[in-house]
Amino acid sequence: MTVHDGGTGADAAAGADDERLAPLVEPGRDLTGAEADRYARHLALPGLGPEGQRRLAAARVLVVGAGGLGSPALLYLAAAGVGTIGIVDDDAVDVTNLQRQVAHGEADVGRPKTTSARATIADLNPHVEVVEHRVRLDPDNVLDVLRGYDVVLDGADNFPTRYLVSDAAEILGLPVVWGSIDRFDGQVAVFWGAPRFRTADGITVRRGATYRDVFPEPPPPGVVPDCATGGVLGAMCGTVGSVMATEAVKLVTGVGRSLLGRLAVYDALAPDWRELSVRPDPGREPVTGLLAGHDAYAAFCGLAPAAPAAGSVGGPGDDPEVTAAEARALLGADAVLVDVREEWEAQVRPVAGARRVSSAAFLGSVDGGPDDAARAALADLPTDRTVLLVCAAGPRSTRVAEVARAAGIDARSVVGGVPALLG
Template sequence: MPTPAERPVVEPGPELTAEQFARYSRQLMLPGFGDTAQRRLGAARVLIIGAGGLGTAVAPVLAASGIGTLGLIDDDVVELSNLHRQLAHGVADIGRPKVDSLADAIAAIDPGCRVIRHPERVTAATLPGILDGYDLVVDGSDNFPTRYLANDAAVLAGVPLVWGAILRFHGQVGVAWHGRGPTYRDLVPSPPPADEALSCELGGVLPTLCTAIGSFLATEVIKLVTGIGEPLIGRVLTYDALTARTREIPYAVSPETPAITGLIDYDLFCGVPDDSDLTALSAAALAGRLRAGERLTLLDVREPEEVAARRIPGSVPLPLAELRAGAVPDAAGAPLVVVCERDPRARTAARMLAERGLADVAYLAGGIQSYVAVGGEVEGDDIV
């Protein structure tokens, strides 16, 4: 007799056609799978948050397995820097909405899979209405505000959440299902400081990690939908790609976890400043523009000792305190890029300059740390 956590999420759909028997024959013969499990997959409606590294790994596998309806939510477009890890997108897709590119990849696998595109940002205002039409949700995002939002929305909707996280060489996978086990808030009660939370854009990611963790995510979805196996409820699977080792971290419902009664401002909860009106320049983009000889003014707002230790050649030092006191940088008519060690001070400075009327101001996302990580040239007393 299955435990409550193992009961299938979805009731079986219509009888399989001859074509479906042929298409899914290799999984229909699996022990404990069979016709009923396949019909559950066909009736399932799965929402995938993010059409990036994890989303492009999860969606094609789920479509190939026979999931009947896939929802894709993402407001981003395909960029060249995506292609090393987001394998459902190609060169011809650069500039296209990611949900459109991923939908085309799914259609090439199985035209019968219904794809619902949600080309919009995931917010507390939009997600509940979207999630209302799905049986479970997969979170493939790369930031803490969205992870907490996905968890809380799933709790309120009464559906399971399959979540994954990747960064550099490590990945995590878990299943949160309120009433059947602990949720993401039981595992991570408080978010890390915003200036310590790296994204893949700032910290990098091994491309094979996306497909590895994506496969784990898809497997958990199939298990929940069909009722086979033991879902990762109350357990987090961690994977270290450099050592090819996995380990399991058990966790339980915490009596200190507050009840979820509504959605909140998740950027505020995670301490993320509202910099949506600022222009961020990635480390790779800055390195590329400098190597191409583009004329830029780099404004370094760190303290003198930090600048002496290492700096981007040609950068102009102007400590943030002096900028606050009214000092005005000379951009010499070139686009201005503000830099600091990580990027919090650069964001503050960029906002101050924009408010003073300076146009064409950006900040270096991830700071000099990210610039060095992508091979950007630096000089200084600490450079040997």
């Protein structure tokens, strides 16, 4: 994701109040002697102390994504003594995750990420209760998942989930600590549609900036590469994820000044931090309901399957995805296998017999339509046989399959990508 200095949501003028936010959580029970020993370095901190630690123990924090950002955030939230931590992730640990997702180890490959992270947290701090949400968030479940938590950390790696979490949190009145990483750059902010400030008259609720205020429209599909395509510096995930955990601790306890009204941008190569002030868009109506439809947020981000064009392959009941077992059967029946990963990925884990063409070659210009180069790449695919498309995990091959099917090609994406196909 990129940040724009101008526009409605991001502004150079200060948009945040100087007043301090009220702590999110009331102090819980008194600390035991063992807890006082464990959190001794917190208890010595001005503004946090025993009362702040009791707030942390009573807090319920939800982390969306147990990946590059979620992993370090989970570890530091658990170490800090957050009483209940929810983890949302429907993915399993892959060996390529281990370069940056420090909540998982070699022995966890193939395990659900929520299960792996839960075991890691239990070893780090057995006093923390972990709630696994092994689901993919959608409009049908997101409000139920978020409801009951005090703060949400959004470490999602896709735009539909970011907008979905933002909308659900605004409806529920929850603050969102948001983070994003791309190659050597990271971003962190606190978004909250209804922040609560401590004033001389008590608690005052004002309107605050949300993710939609700062990023009212998602980038066109394909403009921002995913980690598999563009890469990401693993150690930087720790930097950004740790800041996210710090912001959550500050929100829970009321200590310090949060990133509400500010977006911090990190350049790991410089290294350099800079800030952009953000404020609510006065022309945007507050979100009171979610976009309707299971694929509504994917469609908003330009990622939902389009209706087949005239002359295209398949109809509404046709599934453009196949399982690895179905793919192997189709290969035995003369299907063509196309690997849409980058060249370096294919060198690391080659797929015998596959033709390699980068997904970018098929996806065309940034307006979402095939350009001349994309049309040429599509024209090179056979129309008399099934074309099986495979990538590292499935998302890229799915996008290419949609474009190819709209061009009249019987293209199918292999669910689970290369790991599933190779077994």
